[in-house]
Amino acid sequence: MDKLVLIDGNSIAFRAFYALPLLTNSGGTYTNAVYGFTMMLMKVLEEEKPHRMLVAFDAGKYTFRHKDYREYKGKRDKTPGEFSEQIPLIKEVLDAFRIRYYEREGYEADDIIGTLSRQADDRGIDTAIVTGDKDLLQLVTDHTHLLLTRKGVTEAEKYDIQAIHDKYGLHPEQIIDLKGLMGDASDNIPGVPGVGEKTALKLLHRFETVEGVLRNIDDLPGKKLKERVSEHREQAKMSKELATILCEVPLDFSVEDLNYETFSPERVAPLFKQLEFKTLLEKIQPESAGEDLETEAVDVRILGKDDRDAWEEIFEKDCLSLFTELTEPNYHRAEVLGIALSDENDRHLYIPWEIAKDWKAFRRWLTDDSKEKVAYDVKATRVALKRYGLESEGYTFDILLASYLIDPSESGHELSDIADRKLKMTLPSDEAVYGKGAKRRQLEGEELAEHLARKTKAMIDLQPVLAEELESAQLDSLYFDLELPLAGVLARMEWYGVQVDRDRLRSLGQELQKQLDERTRTIYELAGTEFNINSPKQLGEVLFDKLGLPVLKKTKTGYSTSADVLEKLAPRHEIVEEILHYRQVGKLISTYVEGLLKEIYDEDGKIHTRFNQTITATGRLSSTDPNLQNIPVRLEEGRRIRQVFIPSEENWWLLSADYSQIELRVLAHLSGDKNLIEAFRGDMDVHTKTAMDVFHVDQEEVTPLMRRQAKAVNFGIVYGISDYGLSQNLNIPRKEAGEFIQRYFESYPGVKAYMEDVVKKAKEEGYVTTMLHRRRFLPEINSKNYNRRSFAERTAMNTPIQGTAADIIKKAMVRVDEALEEEQLNARLLLQVHDELIFEAPEEELEKLSDQVRRVMEGPVKMSVPLKVDMNWGKTWFETK
DNA sequence: CGACTCACG
DNA sequence: ACGTACGTGAGTCGT
Secondary structure (H helix, E strand, C coil), X not given: CCEEEXXXXXXXXXXXXXXXXXXXXXXXXXXXXXXXXXHHHHHHHHHHCCCEEXXXXXXXXXXHHHHHCCCCCCXXXXXXXHHHCCXXXXXXXXXXXXXXXXXXXXXXXXXXXXXXXXXXXXXXXXXXXXXXXXXXXXXXXXXXXXXXXXXXXXCEEEECHHHHHHXXXXXXXXXXXXXXXXXXXXXXECCCCCCCHHHHHXXXXXXXXXHHHHHCHHHCXXXXXXXXXXXXXXXXXXXXXXHCCCCCCCCCCCHHHXXXXXXXXXXXXXXXXXXXXXXXXXXXXXXXXXXXXXXXXXXXXXXXXXXXXXXXXXXXXXXXXXXXXXXXXXXXCCCEEEEEEECCCCCEXXXXXXXXXXXXXXXXXXXXXXXXXXXXXXXXXXXXXXXXXXXXXXXXXXXXXXXXXXXXXXXXXXXXXXXXXXXXXXXXXXXXXXXXXXXXXXXXXXXXXXXXXXXXXXXXXXXXXXXXXXXXXXXXXXXXXXXXXXXXXXXXXXXXXEEECHHHHHHHHHHHHHHHHHHHHHXXXXXXXXXXXXXXXXXXXXXXXXXXXXXXXXXXXXXCCCHHHHHHHHHHCHHHHHHHHHHHHHHXXXXXXXXXXXXXXXXXXXXXXXXXXXXXXXXXXXXXXXCCCCCCCCCHHHHHHHHHEECCCCCEEEEXXXXXXXXXXXXXXXXXXXXXXXXXXXXXXXXXXXXXXXXXXXXXXXXXXXXXXHHHHHHHHHHCCCHHHHHHHHCCXXXXXXHHHHHHHHHCHHHHHHHHHHHHXXXXXXXXXXXXXXXXXXXXXXXXXXXHHHHHHHHHHHHHHHHXXXXXXXXXXXXXXXXXXXXXXXXXXXXXXXXXXXXXXXXXXXXXXHHHHHHHHHCCCCCCCCCCEEEEEECCCCCCC
C-alpha cells in the first residue's frame, strides 16, 4: 500500500517554536523549533511508515492572494528572528533524513500540499497531511486525512471525513465556507463581522455554502444578522476565496518523485550531536549513549579485614565526603551495602558493610560531630545507619539539599546531574551504571567501588562550589540554619514512624468493599450492562453513547468523566450519583486501605513515610511510600481512615497543631495591605470579612453562599488570580468572576499593588523569593507565548506566599525539635502536612507540650500580623479535630 | 509509560 | 482569540 506524508513545514516549526521554551545549544544557537519539528518528524515516520514524503515551506512575503487582497496576513506580528534562523537548520535535518522539501515563490505551503494531495488522490495513494492549521481540513478526502497538532508538537489528532463531520457537522469542502463567514484573525481574513464559529456553523448546516447563505438572506434568523450578512456579501465571497487552497501549483516534479527510504542513523547522528539532541540521539543510536562518557580512572582502595588498621588514620581528617550505598531507594527497608569515603587529597576508600559495621574507628568517627561529613542526602544516610543502631553526627554539608536550594525547579538533583551542571564534569548516572527496569542489577566489587569513589570525589569537589553559590544568593542561612538541621528532624520523624491499627484498617476495608459491591450491582442494573467502571473509556461509552447524556467536556482522548462533569450530570440520570459514590469508595479502598496496608512494617506495625525535602518548586515538603499528606479529611466517609492512626504507646495521645489561614496571613504581611492586616489583627473570620467587602454587606448579612464564594476568591488570590480559574471553580460566568476580583482589589488595594509589583520584579530579576530568601526562577516570565507567560506570572504571585508559609513551618519544626529536647519531653513530632504538625505524647506531657508547641509555632518570624495556631488532641488522628 | 482521576494543603 | 487556577503522590487503565 502506497502512503504519502505531506508536512506543513512552517506551521509545524512555528508550533514547535511556541510550544517549547527557547532552548539553545552550547554554541548559543536557538534550537527549540528544530527540536520540536524533529520530534514530530520522527514520530510521524514511526507511526505512518510512509513510502513517499515531502515537506512544504512558505516562500517569500507575497503570494497570489495579495493581488486580490493586500491586507492578507496583514496583522501578523513580525516573525521573530529567533524563529527564522532555525528554518535552515530544519532543512539540514531534512537533508540528513533524505526527505525532500519544497517551496515556491508566490505560493504558500498549503497550496503545494493541496496540489500534491490532489495528485495523490487521483492515483489512489493514501495521504496524511501534518499541520497545525485547521484551514487544511478542506483537503480531506476518502484517501487523505489530516494530522492536526494539538497541545505541544507531537500530539496530533487525526481528522478524516467522519471526524470533521462529528466535530463540525460539515463536509471538508465546507471548511472554506466556514472561513468565509467567520473569517480568520491570524490571516487577517475578515469574514462577516459579528459572525463567529457558532453562528457560521448554524448557517452552513442550513444553507450549505456561503453562496447558499447569500441567496437566502431573507430567511436568516435575527434582524442584525440579516443586515450584517447583506452588507458584507462581497467580503464573505472574497474571504472564502482567500481561504481556498490552490490545488494547481505548477510543479516540476510529481508524487512519483517523492520516494522516501528509511533514514540511516549514521547520517543523522552527527547532526543530532551538533544540535545536542541527546534524547533523540539515544533513540536512533541506543548503543552510542554511553560512548562519550570517558570516565576518568579512579584509584580506590577496597578495604579488607586485615588492612583496617592501616587505614584508621583517614579518620583524623577534619573533613571527609561520605556516600552510603543502599540496596534500594527506600532507606527504611534497604540494607547498607557499603560506605565510600574520600578526602581532599584524592584518597578514596570503599568499605564493604560487613567490615564497616563492626569497625570501631569508623563508628567513633560517625558519632563524632567535630568530624565534618559532606554527604549526599543526609536524611537517607542518617536513617539507613540508624536502622543498624548507628547514630551519626557532624554533617556539615548536604550536596543534594544545596543543589535543590540553588535551583528548586531543576529536574535532576542526582549527583551526576549536579556534577554536570556545576563542574562540567561527566559522572556516570546511576541509571547508566545499574541499568533500569528489569535490567537493573546491583554492582559488586571493583566496579561498585569505582562508581562510588567517583561520587565521593565529585562531592569533595562540589562542596566549595555549591557553598559559594549559596552564599552569593543569600541562601546560606536558609541552608545552614534551616534546611540542614531540618534534615535531621525529618530523619527522626520518619524513623519513629506512625502507629497504625491494622485490624481496624482491615475491617474498615471490608465494610467499604461491601458498599462497593452493592454500588457495582446497582450501576450495572441502571446501565443495563456490565462494564469496567474504573475505565474512563468504558464509562464514557455507557454514559454518553448508551445513555445519551450530554457531553459537557472532552479530554484529548475522549469524553471527560471527571467529578465536576458528573456533578453537573447528576440531575439527569440516577446512575451518575452512584458512579460518584463508587469512585469515592473505590479510591478509599485502593489508595487508602490497600495502599496503607502495604506500607505497614511487620517489625513494629508502623508506617514509615519518606518526606522529600528536595522535590517541590516552592519549598514545601512532599511525602511518599505512602503519602501521609493526603489522608482524607474533607468527606466524612473518607475521614474515617484517620481512625487507624494511633499513638505508639499505652496512654499516649496524638496532638495536632495547625496554622489558621497561614497563607493569607503571609499575604497580609508581604503585601502590607492595611485592610487585610486589620482583619487578622482583629482575629476576624477572613472569608466572612472578604464577603463583606466584596458584596458590600454587613457581617450579619453574609450568607453561607457569599462566604463560600468569598473563600474561593481568597484561594484565587493566593493562586495568582484569573477570572477564568475562579469562574471554573465557582461554576459562574467568567464576567461575574471578573467582577468579584475587581471588587476584591478595590477593597484590598495593597494586595493588588503587591501582586503587580511581584510580577514586575520577577520580570526584571528572573526569579522570586520568599521571606527567608528561598528562590524560584521563572525563565518563562518574559515568554512571548501567552500561556507560558501567564503561568509564570501566576507562579510569581503564588510562590512567595506558599514558599514563605513553608519557610515558617519548617523553622517551627526545627525549633520544636529543640524545645522537646530542652524541656526533656518524651513527646515526638511525627508528621507535617504543610500547615499542620502532628505529635504523639504521654498524657502527662500534653499540657506542657501544647504550651511549647503554640509558643514555638507562633514565633518563627516577625510579621505584621499574628500567626494563629489551633490545637486538638485525641486517641486517633480522626479525633484530633 | 502517559493519561485520567482524585486525595490533600 | 488564546486557555489557565498554586503545590503535590498514587492507583488504574490501556497502548
